[in-house]
Amino acid sequence: MTPNSKSKRPFSHPLFGSSLSNLVRLLWINGGISRRHSAQLAVALGSAVTRFPLSLIEQLVYSGKLKNLPMKPPVFVVGHWRSGTTHICNVLSQSPHFGFVTPIATGLPHDLLLMGKLFRPWLEKSIPDDRLIDRVAVDINSPQEDEFGMANIIENSFLHGLYFPRYFERNFSKGIFLEECTEKEINRWINASVQYLKKIYLDQNERQLLIRNPAYTTRIPLLRKIWPGARFIHIYRDPYRVFPSMKNYFNKLLPAYSLQPYHHLDVDEVIFSTYLKMMKRLIDDLSRVPDEEYIEISYESMEKEPIHQLSSIYTRLGLTGFEFSRPYFEKYLHSIQGYSKNKYVQSEMQRKLINDRWIEIIEHYRY
Numbered sequence: 001m002t003p004n005s006k007s008k009r010p011f012s013h014p015l016f017g018s019s020l021s022n023l024v025r026l027l028w029i030n031g032g033i034s035r036r037h038s039a040q041l042a043v044a045l046g047s048a049v050t051r052f053p054l055s056l057i058e059q060l061v062y063s064g065k066l067k068n069l070p071m072k073p074p075v076f077v078v079g080h081w082r083s084g085t086t087h088i089c090n091v092l093s094q095s096p097h098f099g100f101v102t103p104i105a106t107g108l109p110h111d112l113l114l115m116g117k118l119f120r121p122w123l124e125k126s127i128p129d130d131r132l133i134d135r136v137a138v139d140i141n142s143p144q145e146d147e148f149g150m151a152n153i154i155e156n157s158f159l160h161g162l163y164f165p166r167y168f169e170r171n172f173s174k175g176i177f178l179e180e181c182t183e184k185e186i187n188r189w190i191n192a193s194v195q196y197l198k199k200i201y202l203d204q205n206e207r208q209l210l211i212r213n214p215a216y217t218t219r220i221p222l223l224r225k226i227w228p229g230a231r232f233i234h235i236y237r238d239p240y241r242v243f244p245s246m247k248n249y250f251n252k253l254l255p256a257y258s259l260q261p262y263h264h265l266d267v268d269e270v271i272f273s274t275y276l277k278m279m280k281r282l283i284d285d286l287s288r289v290p291d292e293e294y295i296e297i298s299y300e301s302m303e304k305e306p307i308h309q310l311s312s313i314y315t316r317l318g319l320t321g322f323e324f325s326r327p328y329f330e331k332y333l334h335s336i337q338g339y340s341k342n343k344y345v346q347s348e349m350q351r352k353l354i355n356d357r358w359i360e361i362i363e364h365y366r367y
Helices: 021-030 035-067 085-092 103-107 119-126 147-152 160-162 166-176 185-202 214-220 220-226 238-256 267-288 299-304 308-319 322-335 348-364
Strands: 073-076 098-100 208-212 231-236 294-298
Touching: 021 035, 035 185, 073 085, 073 220, 085 208, 085 299, 085 308, 085 322, 098 185, 098 267, 103 147, 147 185, 160 166, 160 238, 160 267, 166 214, 166 267, 185 208, 185 220, 208 238, 214 220, 214 267, 214 299, 231 267, 231 299, 231 308, 238 267, 238 348, 267 308, 267 348, 294 308, 299 308, 308 322
Parallel strands: 073 208, 073 231, 098 208, 231 294
Antiparallel strands: none
């Protein structure tokens, strides 16, 4: 894989918001970093040490309140990467009834309620205008994946496969499928996730949370156990479009986020195997979920008739306030009418390979 220089942000890295203990654990279990990334590591360590006193104060001040805080079960947006989870979450988040994960919550998960509020004006200026992988605009109120925050809290995250690609397979597998995780590791993830989402819930004025995370596509049974009454929106997309978009995903994120060499990775095989495994597990899991707790929406239908699909989501999941929220949805949808998606050239050979590897999913979703 050839690095893409345009993928690089100015000197930055998501781990700049990690706790000191998490950063040390990650370095230990992943064999350190390449020498050329030493400056980034120095900034990450410096940031963790500098924030430690405020992080500790926040933990002492809010730990009791968070532990006893009743929270309405979230609405989870799931689906394989590049299938439209960002789009549907961006639309739904326009409703004043929903809270969501902000860029500050992902960047400063340990400091959201104190430092995050104190330095909000400065932090707003540090947020990039768009995402690395596409032209989707980002601002202080753009919903983010909670995975970026969790990756700064705990060592079990698929993102650590991107940060430390020397151990990509282990980090990716454990971070998506929880494979090879001990019971202790899973319980540690559960406790960290619950505390983090409650912190976000408090930050969002106790509005029902809308949580977008493709990794949760494989964790519906676990999430239902943690959050009884949770609702799930699965958005899926033409697999022939998902594959090239995922190649772009890795081509952009690996050069930007990796702290170790990544040229050994067979990205095509990672995409083929991960997609099939995720989707097969999802289909099996959803077969045991009551109809009123989940809905499946195609990306294409969201593009063609968004308001109708949003209405279906509210009706199927028993959500209230659609008519109140509808003007907010329509305003946002009007604002992105000029959005230009990435374009990909796809050979017949590649389409045949996609068809051969993913035929089970292609037929299930009738593409």
